[in-house]
Amino acid sequence: MSDVLCMKRSWYWLVCLVLFLAGAPGAGLSAQIQYAVGQNVAPAFEGWQQNPDGTYSFFFGYLNRNYEEHVDIPIGPNNNVEPGGDRSQPTHFYPRRQRFVFKVTVPKDWDKQQRVIWTLTSHGRTDQAKGWLQPEWEVNDEVISENNGGGVLEAGNEPPSITGSPAETVTLPNTLTLTLTANDDGIPKPRPRRTTTNTSGDRSPRERGLLIKWILYRGPGSVRFDPDTSPDSYGKPVTFTSKVTFSVPGNYVLQAIASDGQLSTTHNVTVTVNQK
Secondary structure: OOHHHHHHHHHHHHHHHHHHHHHOOHHHHHHOEEEEEOOEEEEEEEEEEEEEOOOOOEEEEEEEOOOOOEEEEEOOOOHHHHHHHHOOOOOOOOEEEEEEEEEEEEOOOOOOOOEEEEEEEEOOOEEEEEEOOOOHOOOOOHHHHOOOOOOOOOOOOOEEEEEEOOOEEEOOOEEEEEEEEEOOOOOOOOOOOOOEEEOOOEEEHHHHHHHEEEEEEEEEEEEHHHOOOOOOEEOOOOOEEEEEOOOEEEEEEEEEEEOOOOOEEEEEEEEEEEEE
16 A cells, blocks of 8 residues: 555545534534534535546535434525535535535646635534645545445446436426436445444444435425335346435435445436425
8 A cells, every 4th residue: 555545544534533523612522422413514625536637526525413413505605615606515414424425626727726615504603625636635436435434445446337317307296206227347246244333223234236325415305215225236237216205396406326335426316396
């Protein structure tokens, strides 16, 4: 493992620790307190990557300090990326740490000292994540895999592909049926089953394989996916159908995440929900 890569990983985990501890009075004590609701969402700069065409992508995630509360922050002064304002950042924030949620692409002649700044205000507090082309903050697929819990990236692994409808319309109280298909290269091979704890606290067996998961990315109300996650599959495409229920009319962005356990690909569906 190279010294440069070790430095990048060490920096990444240091930033995560500082982000978790920062901001609350008596940081050492508050870091041990688990809040169900009432806490803010802090943006996080994850690193940058140069694209084949010479442009650069800045990756951002967030820490929702709540263990249960889903926080909604509409695009505007309380949820803003500069430059640009709306750079396809989320408005619905799931509990706890969510990494590499979206990216901001800038031109190849981007000033190496110019910042991309994501500002979030929630529960009375404003936080900013600032990214620029610091050499130590460059990331690659290996760093992304390790920091997303995928472990050391297996040689030759490529992200899954995913296809589906880009836009849909539904009229309440009807439900919407969405079908997606994902393909993978068969890397990594499935690992022995192990027991994990999911976000609801239930312990269930999981093995690595290709799967699809739906999340609410943007929207004025709540959304229910039935089901929200496909079964694991290995060695064949995954075709996944879900029924989606919306609480109120409006414009939504639903995001499907296809993951092979190390790398992932997203597919967004814009949904117009009308009232009958």
